[in-house]
Amino acid sequence: MEKPSNPDMSFEAGTVLGKVDEEFCSPKEEQKLTAQLHGIIAVRTQEIQQKKNDVGKCQQSVTQFEPVTTAKNELDCKMIPLTGIGTHYLSELHQTSLLSAVQRILSLYHKYTSQSTGAAINDSYSQMQQCGETLTTLARNIPILNEDIVRLSTESLRFQNSLLSCQHEINQMKQVIDEKDSCITHISKTQETVKQELSSIRQKVEDLQSISYDGICTWKITNASEKMADAQSERQTSICSPPFYSSPTGYKMRMRLCLHGDGNARKTHLSLFFVLMRGDYDEILKWPFNFKVTFCLYDQSDQQRHIINSFRPDVTSNSFQRPKTQMNVEFGFPKFYPLPEMLQDGNNYMKDDTIFLKCLIDDRPKDILAYALRLNPGLPFHTQQELIQQSIEKRQEQQRQTLNYPLRNNMAPSPTSNDSAEWENHVSATDENVEEAICISRVYSVHSAATSTNLVDSSSNEET
Numbered sequence: 001m002e003k004p005s006n007p008d009m010s011f012e013a014g015t016v017l018g019k020v021d022e023e024f025c026s027p028k029e030e031q032k033l034t035a036q037l038h039g040i041i042a043v044r045t046q047e048i049q050q051k052k053n054d055v056g057k058c059q060q061s062v063t064q065f066e067p068v069t070t071a072k073n074e075l076d077c078k079m080i081p082l083t084g085i086g087t088h089y090l091s092e093l094h095q096t097s098l099l100s101a102v103q104r105i106l107s108l109y110h111k112y113t114s115q116s117t118g119a120a121i122n123d124s125y126s127q128m129q130q131c132g133e134t135l136t137t138l139a140r141n142i143p144i145l146n147e148d149i150v151r152l153s154t155e156s157l158r159f160q161n162s163l164l165s166c167q168h169e170i171n172q173m174k175q176v177i178d179e180k181d182s183c184i185t186h187i188s189k190t191q192e193t194v195k196q197e198l199s200s201i202r203q204k205v206e207d208l209q210s211i212s213y214d215g216i217c218t219w220k221i222t223n224a225s226e227k228m229a230d231a232q233s234e235r236q237t238s239i240c241s242p243p244f245y246s247s248p249t250g251y252k253m254r255m256r257l258c259l260h261g262d263g264n265a266r267k268t269h270l271s272l273f274f275v276l277m278r279g280d281y282d283e284i285l286k287w288p289f290n291f292k293v294t295f296c297l298y299d300q301s302d303q304q305r306h307i308i309n310s311f312r313p314d315v316t317s318n319s320f321q322r323p324k325t326q327m328n329v330e331f332g333f334p335k336f337y338p339l340p341e342m343l344q345d346g347n348n349y350m351k352d353d354t355i356f357l358k359c360l361i362d363d364r365p366k367d368i369l370a371y372a373l374r375l376n377p378g379l380p381f382h383t384q385q386e387l388i389q390q391s392i393e394k395r396q397e398q399q400r401q402t403l404n405y406p407l408r409n410n411m412a413p414s415p416t417s418n419d420s421a422e423w424e425n426h427v428s429a430t431d432e433n434v435e436e437a438i439c440i441s442r443v444y445s446v447h448s449a450a451t452s453t454n455l456v457d458s459s460s461n462e463e464t
Contacts, residue, residue: 215361217244224355231260252279265334273332278323289320291361298356301348
């Protein structure tokens with residue numbers, strides 16, 4: 001077969017063959033492609049005929065032959081000259097050989113594709129069998145799956161209903177919890193109020209239980225350090241004793257203590273004041289109040305070095321007039337006791353964080369009051385009164401004996417007389433007996449109204 005010299009024709013023929021190779025051709029499609037190939041060959045033959053002269057001119061100078069194979073099959077071939085290549089391409093032999101080559105290519109293509117398709121079909125059939133078995137298995141499980149779907153749908157519906165019910169219960173519980181929280185908050189506030197009221201009631205009960213009606217108030221102050229700190233920080237600058245009365249139908253009074261001092265005595269002394277309060281029997285009492293007031297700070301050791309201060313009221317002061325309000329203006333000692341001494345270690349006036357104060361309304365002499373304050377507070381009241389009365393009677397008897405001693409010409413005996421030694425011994429013995437009777441001790445600090453220099457009416461804050 002001669003080799004085509006026209007590249008365009010070769011390209012179109014290759015394009016047709018490429019289509020044949022790319023597509024899976026049926027016999028009809030093969031005939032159609034063959035017809036298209038003949039058409040292309042005819043068109044290209046005309047183009048070759050038109051260029052025949054040009055080819056001849058180009059080949060006039062060629063004297064040698066180039067072997068070109070022409071054959072109907074592989075055994076039938078011969079050599080043709082190069083100058084006759086154009087005629088050869090147009091010859092029936094070349095066209096027949098080209099068509100035969102195309103048919104062989106198609107035959108080989110069909111053979112290959114048939115083998116490939118068969119193998120593919122076998123593989124596909126095997127896969128289809130596997131898929132069929134799988135589908136059979138799946139089809140067999142479909143009823144079970146349908147039952148499961150129905151069961152799961154039922155359970156899902158039941159769970160949804162249960163979930164809605166639980167959600168409703170949760171909302172109700174949240175509402176109940178909110179109500180309980182609100183109730184707890186209210187109860188907490190109420191409890192705090194009740195605690196305060198209970199504390200106030202307890203204090204009132206304690207005050208009522210400790211109320212005395214004999215003009216004497218013994219005041220026990222606990223947690224003194226904490227109360228001093230409150231006074232120092234001005235959270236609570238003063239504390240008050242329970243009320244007490246001079247008699248069941250007498251004056252109503254109380255003490256007021258400033259643990260960090262008051263006024264000019266702040267930060268330096270304990271300040272202690274007497275306060276008259278409005279009572280139930282003020283209409284029948286004598287005014288102004290005119291009874292001596294005595295304060296005592298107890299020494300809690302066996303030494304009994306009590307601190308005692310007293311004053312007699314100033315009847316012109318508003319502090320001792322009939323109360324027009326709940327209580328009058330206080331009156332007392334801003335500098336009752338030095339604060340640094342109270343805070344010293346080993347101080348006997350504050351032990352176990354406790355302080356004891358006493359207030360007495362009594363017109364007895366100071367020496368009798370000193371004796372009364374030395375008596376054991378644990379003795380019954382009537383026993384204390386009997387001892388005080390015995391002390392008073394003994395003192396009066398000793399005074400009468402002293403006054404009834406025989407004097408010569410209203411003068412003391414001469415030191416040179418025989419009676420001199422007896423007189424001196426009697427006076428000495430009398431002095432000792434009097435001191436024993438009235439129990440005057442050097443450890444007392446007794447201030448009368450005439451000698452006290454630190455009395456203050458808190459309304460004017462001036463010393464009297």
